[in-house]
Amino acid sequence: MEEEVKLLGFWASNFVQRVIWALKLKGVEYDYIEEDISNKSELLLQYNPTHKKVPVLVHGGKPISESLIILEYIEETWPQTPLLPKDPYERALARFWIQFADEKIRTLGLFFASPTGGEKGEKAAKEAAEVLKILEERLGNDKFFGGETINMVDLAHGWLAYWFECIEIAVGLKLLEPNTLPRLHTWVQDFKQLPIIKESLPDYDRLLIHMKSVREKLLAMNL
Secondary structure (H helix, E strand, O other), X not given: OOOOEEEEXXXXXXXXXXXXXXXXXXXXXXXXXXXXXXXXOHHHHHHOOOOOOOOEEEEOOEEEEOHHHHHHHHHHHOOOOOOOOOOHHHHHHHXXXXXXXXXXXXXXXXXXXXXXXXXXXXXXXXXXXXXXHHHHHHHOOOOEOOEOOOOHHHHHOHHHHOHHHHHHHHHOOOOOOOOOOHHHHHHHHHHHHOHHHHOOOOOHHHXXXXXXXXXXXXXXXXX
16 A cells, blocks of 8 residues: 655745646655645644745655755655656756756846846846856757656756746846747746646736735845
8 A cells, every 4th residue: 555645835836836746747646735834834843843844745654845855755756757867977967957946046036036127136137147048058959958858857947937937027027038048938838838737837827916925025125
């Protein structure tokens, strides 16, 4: 008998979506538990007392926190539909770009949290554009970061295919344009149209309202 799998998440979290995508790609059945991040449940505090945040994967009663660590756990626990290359060197490269996603998400987050225009806003936009340019070059002529099919690198950067558009609208500045980043723009369209990805995406209008609200709070905190 297979051990029970639960996922504690929040509907708008791109980090939670990474885990959902991985579980679905692997064909792993799980129970999803929606968390109110403004009023965290006792279950969440019990399973992730250190950071007190989602996602948390619970497998056979044992909790695993942090999205990239969860992705690694899923890959090792359910080997079907591999999300990392078998070749050690290619696997190491994939892990490099997976780590790049989390390191540079802070840079893109500054773009989200900075006022539009002005010295601070322009600096944040320039740094965000540089990150996107690196990803454009990394894609090369491949359809996905995983080649012809998606892998864990695509999942790590998957938020660019949906959440980043909401960020651009909230900020009032488009960076990921087809004329400047044609390969990355095409990847965005291809990634979010994959049935297993598309079916899990949150409602766009609801997400946009949420992102605008978060930005307003961040700007108010930085005043």
